[in-house]
Amino acid sequence: MTTINALAADSQVIEHGDPLADGRAFRRCLGQYPTGVSIVTARHGEKTVGMAVNSFAAVSLDPALVLWSIRCESGSAAAFLEASHFAISVLSSRQVEVSQLFGSGHEDRFKLTSWTAGIGGAPLIDGAIAHLECRLAKVYEGGDHWILIGQVERYTRSTGEPLVFAQGQYAVSQNHPQLAAAARAAGTYEPTRENPLFTSLLTSTSQHMSRLFQEHRQALGVTPATSRVLNFLSQGAASIDSLEHDTLLGRGAIEDALSELIKQGFVEVNAGEYSLTAAGLEKRLALTQRAVEFTAEQLDGISDADLAAATRVMGKLLSN
Ligand SMILES: Cc1cc2nc3c(=O)[nH]c(=O)nc-3n(C[C@H](O)[C@H](O)[C@H](O)COP(=O)(O)O)c2cc1C
Structure with missing residues (x-):
């Protein structure tokens, strides 16, 4: 019969003995x-x-x-x-x-x-x-x-x-993960406004941050679509097909963004490959700088420990 203490076998003795023989070891205990x-x-x-x-x-x-x-x-x-x-x-x-x-x-x-x-x-x-x-x-x-x-x-x-x-x-301290896992397994986990599904929370946080960042983009004369294209092209030249695939923007939105960026002198096209001009690179740097300042403002008051935990969680989800 399996006992509820079945995982006890994973625990190994590290040290033991007379508490007076080694005070530090006793404190560790x-x-x-x-x-x-x-x-x-x-x-x-x-x-x-x-x-x-x-x-x-x-x-x-x-x-x-x-x-x-x-x-x-x-x-x-x-x-x-x-x-x-x-x-x-x-x-x-x-x-x-x-x-x-x-x-x-x-x-x-x-x-x-x-x-x-x-x-x-x-x-x-x-x-x-x-x-x-x-x-x-x-x-x-x-x-x-x-x-x-x-x-x-x-x-x-x-x-x-x-x-x-x-x-x-x-x-x-944080709630034991077993609580949420048990509720999910039992099918009793019901997302609420106070306790939403984690993936929904990620989506709404991302949308909310994007909305808040909108005024900074506007100040730099960039739209959400042109900003996304600038970001992707900063990694290297790309065809319209790969842009459509990677940015998750529709074909129409990509075409509009590219023609806007070409008109502004930020993007040029050679043999079907789109790339950033020097002015485009500069614009992308300005956007990054704003994003760095914006992020620092948004994270103000969040402890290093919380931030490290959130970063670990996002990293894990991204690697799935
Ligand atoms: C997390 C933590 C817990 C502590 N717990 C105790 C305690 O329960 N009793 C105690 O006498 N000292 C405890 N100390 C040590 C005292 O805070 C420390 O010796 C302090 O300097 C004593 O003040 P004093 O210089 O006025 O004696 C603890 C220290 C830390 C960092």
């Missing part, structure tokens, strides 16, 4: 368990403390309790143990730098980030996807760490994706 990343802060007297932690965890719903642990040797430990409150800011996937700053012990960490003071003066980091303002309820000894339990007095949940920390690296 703990790192197999992914967590989010939070900034925990407190204000005690004149001292404001804050650090990146991945030990934050939920404990109880009623009463509302959470925990996190701090290295006993941390310079901030005394202030955290004495302050009446601490605040947890759960970082978004766009806040890797904030985590690095608060994980580095940087002196100016609170000057280099924007925040607002919460209960007990504990800073709430702007842009976090959740804030939990807690009264310090209990402290337990936990080996070389103190375990702090907080009673949540107020919370805020905001939009955004969590920052993930797994296997010693920052990561992003």
Whole structure:
């Protein structure tokens, strides 16, 4: 009988042993368990403390309790143990730098980030996807760490994706592909406006971008059809048949575009082969320059990680 754990055979032991014999190896083992990343802060007297932690965890719903642990040797430990409150800011996937700053012990960490003071003066980091303002309820000894339990007095949940920390690296979370695959296999996957078919999304994105780029083309005196022909001819001379095949424009549209481009002096024809003139090459360069600027504007605010993932997906689809 096949078990639901049938793929377990693919997993191989990398290292094992006594956790005290090799601390780094033990940490790598703990790192197999992914967590989010939070900034925990407190204000005690004149001292404001804050650090990146991945030990934050939920404990109880009623009463509302959470925990996190701090290295006993941390310079901030005394202030955290004495302050009446601490605040947890759960970082978004766009806040890797904030985590690095608060994980580095940087002196100016609170000057280099924007925040607002919460209960007990504990800073709430702007842009976090959740804030939990807690009264310090209990402290337990936990080996070389103190375990702090907080009673949540107020919370805020905001939009955004969590920052993930797994296997010693920052990561992003996404729905498991098996969910969509299972829905497709079961025939229960129904495209909706919010959750469209991926290929439809690609088509509408391409059409939308093309519409937005239209004003830039117009400014350069180029139409969608002439722009496409300029693009193809920039790879070398071509016959009208191959242009029709490669550009997916109809014969009529190709003929119109070519006669327009010849009239403008951008294209010349020799023995049935169409090619760009020097002016045509220049026009195509100007178009490319505009496209580069337009693309940078459109991609503004999209993280490098998201862009890399999208590029991988497009590359895979193009190679199918
Ligand atoms: C992702 C991440 C998670 C961390 N988790 C913890 C933690 O749970 N507890 C802890 O004491 N330090 C943790 N650290 C290390 C502290 O953030 C770091 O030592 C910080 O500089 C401590 O501040 P301090 O200089 O005021 O002691 C973590 C660091 C990173 C980058």
